[in-house]
Amino acid sequence: MFMKKTYITTAIPYVNGVPHIGHAMDYCLADVCARYYRARGDEVRFQVGTDEHGNKIFQKARELNVPVQEYVDTNAEKFKKFIAKLDISYTDFVRTTSEDHKKRVREIWQKLSEHIYMAEYEGWYCTGCERYITEKECKENNGVCPDHQKPYEKLKEENYYYRVADFKKQIREAIESDEILILPDFRKKEMLRLLEETPDVSISRPTSQLSWGVPVPGDESQVMYVWMDALSNYITVLGYPEQAINDWWPAMAQFVGKDILRFHAILWPAMLLGLGLPLPKVLVSHGMVLSNGQKMSKSIGNVVEPMEVIDKYGLEAFRYYFLRHVDTFADSDFTWEKYSDAYNNELANDLGNLVQRLATLAKKNSIVVEQPLEGLTPSKEYCDLMNEFKFARAFDVVWEKIQSLNKRIDDEKPWSLAKNGETELLDKCMTELIKDLLQANYELIPFLPNTAERIVGIFANGEIRPPESPLFPKG
RNA sequence: CGUGGGGUAGAGCAGCCUGGUAGCUCGUUUGGCUCAUAACCAAAAGGUCGUUGGUUCAAAUCCAACCCCCACAACCA
Numbered sequence: 001m002f003m004k005k006t007y008i009t010t011a012i013p014y015v016n017g018v019p020h021i022g023h024a025m026d027y028c029l030a031d032v033c034a035r036y037y038r039a040r041g042d043e044v045r046f047q048v049g050t051d052e053h054g055n056k057i058f059q060k061a062r063e064l065n066v067p068v069q070e071y072v073d074t075n076a077e078k079f080k081k082f083i084a085k086l087d088i089s090y091t092d093f094v095r096t097t098s099e100d101h102k103k104r105v106r107e108i109w110q111k112l113s114e115h116i117y118m119a120e121y122e123g124w125y126c127t128g129c130e131r132y133i134t135e136k137e138c139k140e141n142n143g144v145c146p147d148h149q150k151p152y153e154k155l156k157e158e159n160y161y162y163r164v165a166d167f168k169k170q171i172r173e174a175i176e177s178d179e180i181l182i183l184p185d186f187r188k189k190e191m192l193r194l195l196e197e198t199p200d201v202s203i204s205r206p207t208s209q210l211s212w213g214v215p216v217p218g219d220e221s222q223v224m225y226v227w228m229d230a231l232s233n234y235i236t237v238l239g240y241p242e243q244a245i246n247d248w249w250p251a252m253a254q255f256v257g258k259d260i261l262r263f264h265a266i267l268w269p270a271m272l273l274g275l276g277l278p279l280p281k282v283l284v285s286h287g288m289v290l291s292n293g294q295k296m297s298k299s300i301g302n303v304v305e306p307m308e309v310i311d312k313y314g315l316e317a318f319r320y321y322f323l324r325h326v327d328t329f330a331d332s333d334f335t336w337e338k339y340s341d342a343y344n345n346e347l348a349n350d351l352g353n354l355v356q357r358l359a360t361l362a363k364k365n366s367i368v369v370e371q372p373l374e375g376l377t378p379s380k381e382y383c384d385l386m387n388e389f390k391f392a393r394a395f396d397v398v399w400e401k402i403q404s405l406n407k408r409i410d411d412e413k414p415w416s417l418a419k420n421g422e423t424e425l426l427d428k429c430m431t432e433l434i435k436d437l438l439q440a441n442y443e444l445i446p447f448l449p450n451t452a453e454r455i456v457g458i459f460a461n462g463e464i465r466p467p468e469s470p471l472f473p474k475g
Numbered sequence: 476c477g478u479g480g481g482g483u484a485g486a487g488c489a490g491c492c493u494g495g496u497a498g499c500u501c502g503u504u505u506g507g508c509u510c511a512u513a514a515c516c517a518a519a520a521g522g523u524c525g526u527u528g529g530u531u532c533a534a535a536u537c538c539a540a541c542c543c544c545c546a547c548a549a550c551c552a
Contacts (some may be wrong), residue, residue, distance in 0.1 A: 013552075022552030056550075063479085082542090190547085192478055226550080257552040288552065290545095297551065331546075338487080341501065349514055354505080357511035364510075396500095410508070410516045470512050 003043040007248040009234050011256045012049040012094065015075035016056045019082040021289045021296070021322075021334070022257055024306045026044050028322050029286055029391060030255040031088045035446035036386050037252070038089075039378075043141040045248050047237050049094030050076045050085055053223075058212035067214055072097055082306070087315060087449065094237035096214075096229055104236035105229055106217045111241065112274045122203060125155040138174045148327055160204035160222060167270040171195060174269060174279055174423045181282045182265060183389055184329035187258065190263040198266050203228040230267045235277070250278040253389070284389050287331035289322070304334055312336075313343045313475060316451050320347055323447050324395040344474055351402050351451075352472035357409065359458050359466035360434060365418050367430045372460040376442040386446075401440035405433060434459055 010030045013023050027048065034046040039064065052072040061071035073299045076095055094101060109116070123132040132155070173191055182188040204222040205213070213223030234254065238245040256264050261283065269279050290297065291302040303405045321342050326332040361367070378386075385394035412431075417426035440461060443450040451471060458467055 011552075014550080017551085026552075054550085093533070186479065193478065194548095259547080259552060262547095286552090288546085293545095295546085295551085299551090327488095338501090345501070348512060351511080353512055353514045355511095357515080361510090362511050406511095406515055407517095409510075413508085413510085415510045466511090472516090474510080474512055 003041065005045070005247050006034075006037045006042040007045045007047070007238075007251045008037075009251050009254045010049075010296055012051045012096070012230060012258060013079060014051045014056070014235055015072055016060050019079055019306060019310070021304055021306045023079075024086060024291060024325065025286055025322055026255050027083060027086055027088045027259060028319055029084070029284065029328065030253075031090075032323060032391050032446045033253055033255075033389070034089055034384045035449060036114060039445055040364065044399055045092060046088075046090045047092045047094060047234065048088065048090040049080050049092075049233055049237065050096065051226070051233075052076065052095055052097040053213040053229055054226055055210050055212065057461045058210075069097065083306075085310065085315070086319070089449075092237045096233060101236045102214050102235060104240060105224065105232045106240075107241050108232050108236070108271075108275065109224065109228065110167050110217050112162070112271065115166050115270075115274045116160050116203070117163060118158055119161050120156055121159045122154065122156045124152040157206050157209065158222075159202045159206075159225075160216060160219075161200040162228065162267070162270065163200050163276075164198055164267060164270045164389075165200060165211065168195060168198075168265070170273055171266060171269045179263070180269060180279045182261070183282060183284050186263060187265075187285050193260065194262055195266050195285050198262075201227065201267055209232045216381065221337045226266055227263055228271070231263065231271060234268075240277075241275075244301075245277075251280040253282045253284055254280045255284045255286065255418075258285045258287060269449070280313070282389065285329065287329060288325060289326060290331055290333045292335055293333050309334075309339065312339070313347075313472070316448050317343045317347055317472070319448060324392055324399070326392070328390055328392045340475075343472065346399070348470070348472040348474045350399070350406065353457065354402060354406055354409075354437070354453060355471055356466055358405075358430075358437060361414050361418075362430055362459075362464040363408075363466060364425075365414075365426060365430065367434070367464060368426060368465070369431050369459065372435065372438055373456070376439055378443050382443050391447075394443075398440055398443045398447070400438070401443075405437055408436075434464070 007279075010026045010230050013019070028048065030048075034044045038044050050072075052075075058068055058071060061068040064071065066074075070280055072095075080093065096102075096105075121132075129215055138263050172192065172195055175182060175188060175195070182191055202253075203225055205225045207215075207220075210223055210225065213225065214229055216222040216224060234251065235245060235249060238248050240249075254264060262396050264280075264283050272279055286398070289304070290296070291304050294300060294302060296303045306318070309321075317339075318334075325338065325342055362369075379397070382394050382397050385397060410432075412429050414426055414429050417423075417429060437455070441452050441455045444455075454467065454471060459465065
C-alpha cells in the first residue's frame with residue numbers, strides 16, 4: 001500500500017544550557033503537525049536532536065572539569081528526557097557529535113568545496129572572552145572589554161567562507177514564488193531583504209580559536225563553525241550522502257524560532273542548492289514566549305521553567321496552553337494567571353465537565369452507542385487551518401465544538417427526557433451528543449493525544465462510564 | 476530618516492486586503508438550570524477603533540503626516 005512520506009524537522013538546540021520553554025514550543029508545534037499528518041495516513045519521519053560543538057560548550061566543560069564528550073552526553077540526555085516528557089512523537093534523534101553525523105558533514109563539505117574559499121578575517125578580539133566582537137560593541141565599550149577590563153586587540157585569522165552569492169538569485173526566486181513557503185508571510189519579506197545584504201558566510205575557525213568541532217576535510221588546522229555543521233543535521237540524520245534520501249527529502253515542514261529563520265531561509269537553501277538537493281517546502285517560524293510581557297531573561301529574573309509549568313497541571317495542560325493560547329507565529333505572553341485561567345475555565349470546566357456530565361447521563365440511563373468511532377473524519381475548516389499551519393486557530397475551531405456541546409445539552413435537557421420516560425428521544429439525543437463529542441475528540445488527537453485517548457476509553461469502549469477521577473481536576 | 480511587527484471595552488485578541496449600524500474570549504453584574512468538577516446556559520454593562528488631516532454619500536477599514544510600544548540588526552529560542 002502506498003503511503004505518502006512526510007518529513008518534519010525541528011531546530012536542534014545548543015546544549016550548553018537546560019531545555020527552556022522556547023524549545024518546548026518548537027517541539028510541540030512540530031509534534032502536532034506530525035500527529036496530524038499521521039492521522040491523515042501519511043508515513044511521518046520526525047527529526048529532533050542536539051547541536052553539540054563550539055567554544056561555549058568546550059569552555060563550560062573545562063570549567064566543570066569534565067571531558068567535553070561526557071559533558072555533551074549528559075546534556076543531550078537532558079534534552080532527550082525533556083522531549084520524552086513532552087510526549088513528542090519523534091522518530092529520529094540526531095546528535096552533531098555522533099560519528100555518523102561527523103563523517104557525513106565532512107562529505108557534505110567536500111561536495112560543496114567549489115563554493116568554499118579561504119579569506120582573511122580581521123576584527124576586534126577579547127582574549128578574556130576568547131571571541132571576536134563587533135565594531136559597534138567595541139565602540140560602545142570604548143575598546144575595553146567590560147568583563148575582563150582588557151583592551152580589545154585587532155586580530156586577523158584565516159577562515160573558510162561559503163559563497164552564498166552563487167545562489168542568491170535562485171534563493172530569491174524560490175522565496176518569492178513560495179517554492180520555499182515562509183510562514184508567517186511578513187517574515188518572507190524580511191528574509192528577502194536580508195538575503196540581499198547577506199555576505200558570504202564564515203564557516204570555519206582555526207583550531208587555535210576553536211577546537212571542539214568537526215575538522216575541515218583536507219585542512220586539519222580548521223574546524224567547521226556552527227552553521228555548516230548544525231544545518232546539515234536535517235539530512236545527515238536521513239543518511240545523506242551515502243543513502244538516497246529522496247523518499248523523505250525535501251522536508252514537508254521545518255520548524256524554527258524566528259531568531260534563526262535567517263539561517264534556514266538563506267544559508268541552508270544555499271547549501272542545498274550547492275548539493276543539488278531540493279529545497280524544503282515550508283519554513284515555519286514561530287514567535288517567542290514572553291513572560292509578563294517581556295522577553296525571558298536571567299537578568300530580569302522572569303524565566304519560566306517548562307518543568308515547573310508541566311508539574312503544575314500536567315503535560316496535557318502544558319500542551320493545551322502553548323498550542324492554543326500561544327500564537328503559532330507571533331510572540332505571545334505567558335503568565336501564571338493566564339495559565340491557571342485557561343486550565344480551570346477551559347480544560348476543567350469546558351471539556352472536563354462536559355465529559356463528566358455526558359458520561360454520567362449515559363451511565364444513569366444505560367445509553368449504548370453503536371460503533372461510536374465509525375465514520376469520523378476531520379472537518380474541512382479544521383483541515384484547511386491545519387494545512388496552513390495555523391494550529392492555534394484550528395485548536396479554536398475544535399474548542400468551539402466542545403463549547404457548543406455544553407449549550408446543546410442545556411437546550412435539549414436529556415435529564416427531563418429521562419424523567420418523562422421519553423426513552424427513545426433520550427437515546428437519540430444522547431447518541432448524537434456523544435457522537436459529536438467523539439468527532440471533536442478526533443480533531444483533538446494531535447493536540448492532546450492522552451486526553452483524546454481517555455475520552456475514547458470512556459465513550460467508545462463498551463459500556464459508558466464516567467472517569468474514575470476527573471479529567472482535569474480544578475486547581 | 477536602519478528593517479519588521481503592533482496601538483480596537485478592565486485584560487488578551489479578531490475585523491482592515493475586497494469601505495456600509497463595532498465583534499470574540501476572559502473578567503464584572505444579573506437571571507435561568509440541576510445531568511455535571513459550585514461546573515453549564517442566557518442577558519446586561521463597558522469602546523470618540525493611537526493622533527491629525529485627506530478621499531468618499533459613508534472610514535477601524537483607503538491615502539498622507541505624526542506620536543507611542545515591541546522585536547530584529549550583535550552566539551540569551
